[in-house]
Amino acid sequence: MTSQAQDTATRATPSYDSVNLHDNGDHDEHEEHDNEITPLPKLQMFIIFLIQISEPTTATVIYPFVNHLVQFTGVTGGDDRKTGYYAGLIVRDLFSLLVARTENSVQESVFFFAESFTVIFWGHLADSYGRRPILLFGPLGLSVAMVMFGTSTTFWPLVGWRCLQGVFNGNIGTIVCSVIFDLTM
Numbered sequence: 001m002t003s004q005a006q007d008t009a010t011r012a013t014p015s016y017d018s019v020n021l022h023d024n025g026d027h028d029e030h031e032e033h034d035n036e037i038t039p040l041p042k043l044q045m046f047i048i049f050l051i052q053i054s055e056p057t058t059a060t061v062i063y064p065f066v067n068h069l070v071q072f073t074g075v076t077g078g079d080d081r082k083t084g085y086y087a088g089l090i091v092r093d094l095f096s097l098l099v100a101r102t103e104n105s106v107q108e109s110v111f112f113f114a115e116s117f118t119v120i121f122w123g124h125l126a127d128s129y130g131r132r133p134i135l136l137f138g139p140l141g142l143s144v145a146m147v148m149f150g151t152s153t154t155f156w157p158l159v160g161w162r163c164l165q166g167v168f169n170g171n172i173g174t175i176v177c178s179v180i181f182d183l184t185m
Contacts, residue, residue, distance in 0.1 A: 041183050048176055048183070051139055055172045058142055058165055059111065062149075066091050075155035086155060090162050110159055114166030115173070122171040123178075131179050138171030 062069070066087045076082040091109055126134040145168060149161035 044183055045180070048179055051135065051172060052176045054139055054142065055169055055176075058146060058169055061146075062162075063091060069158065070155065073153065073155040073158065089159060109166075110163040111166035111169070114163045115170040118167045118170035119174050123174045126175050126178065131175055131182070134171060135175045135179060138168050138175065141168035142172070 067083050070076065070083050070086045070090070071080070075086050089110070091111070122134060122138070142165060145161050145164040149158060149165065152158045152161055
């Protein structure tokens, strides 16, 4: 064999160091893209941020005026000492129920109660129907519940609309985390 033919044969035969013995010829397309740096989707992240900021906003926006709203409904019968009790039905959180074991602390906020019981339900719906429609449905329902809460003139509709705010707010907290994970992977 001539030296030129020997060089060609040596180059054509791979060494054991460069051969994957378990390679079946199928190459994963993701292996090539794993090392690429992808840019952060800024517009989508900004939209998700706006949706996420609505969660604490809707939870706390009523604090400055809830006492006046409860007095306006007339549920206290003119007794200002009962205002705190009825306002507590609307705004008290689970933390105060667990820590402050007073007579009034048994009355928990319907907002946080409804939110905590619907989180798993929203997650299941998002897995079944997709995250985007469920994520968009939450703020839409939350907006309607907020407007109806603000236009209520009696006490029990206030409680009902506040409960629905919690139901729709349970959507936002769970689905947003999943969407951010999907966007950044």
